[in-house]
Amino acid sequence: MHATHDDSCIDALLPAELLAFLACRTPGAWVEWALANPELLLIDHAQCEKKAASTAMSLLYRYVDKPLLLSKMSQLAREELLHFEQVVTLMESRGIVYRHIKASRYAEGLRQEVRPQDPERLLDILIIGAFIEARSCERFACLIPHLDDELAKFYRTLVKSEGRHYEDYLMLARHLGSEPIEPRVAFFAEREASLIISPDTAFRFHSGVPFHSGVPS
Numbered sequence: 001m002h003a004t005h006d007d008s009c010i011d012a013l014l015p016a017e018l019l020a021f022l023a024c025r026t027p028g029a030w031v032e033w034a035l036a037n038p039e040l041l042l043i044d045h046a047q048c049e050k051k052a053a054s055t056a057m058s059l060l061y062r063y064v065d066k067p068l069l070l071s072k073m074s075q076l077a078r079e080e081l082l083h084f085e086q087v088v089t090l091m092e093s094r095g096i097v098y099r100h101i102k103a104s105r106y107a108e109g110l111r112q113e114v115r116p117q118d119p120e121r122l123l124d125i126l127i128i129g130a131f132i133e134a135r136s137c138e139r140f141a142c143l144i145p146h147l148d149d150e151l152a153k154f155y156r157t158l159v160k161s162e163g164r165h166y167e168d169y170l171m172l173a174r175h176l177g178s179e180p181i182e183p184r185v186a187f188f189a190e191r192e193a194s195l196i197i198s199p200d201t202a203f204r205f206h207s208g209v210p211f212h213s214g215v216p217s
Contacts, residue, residue, distance in 0.1 A: 018134050021130070055125075104204035124184060
């Protein structure tokens, strides 16, 4: 199966600001990899939703003196857990057993660049959150034209909610940051893109391209 990009479809689903935020598009080789691994796609998707809720909760516990962050992260954690429940229900209906799988290098590759002390630490975590949510939206949009009706409909709803999460993370970075965010956004955009286009040995929702795929399309 060869998955060709339909950029017009992706552009129609996503705001131009989100696409401009990302330094690269998902390579077609990853889309083909995803379609060849439908069970892993849903298992890792569920794991990503659970991790996103956990990240929001950790921010709730660490930064108790920031009311706007508390409000946004509380809402985000609830939504991510709901998405987790929805993915697990979808998997069950398809006979897919949820199991633990090793996380991709993507999130850890970004978090390795987080500065150790606040307020810089918080700024970096919020910017990374924006990139993870934006990339998730873009990948949902890449997949939607190739999926069955049920999964495509579900992923369309996630594009909208994850898009709000991207906006919230970026707004919080601007609101709470002690410095202009543009230099760090540019730094993480380059790092994020390198993780997306470089080879990976195991498929995950945020993995790069298959190790033997050659130059990504």
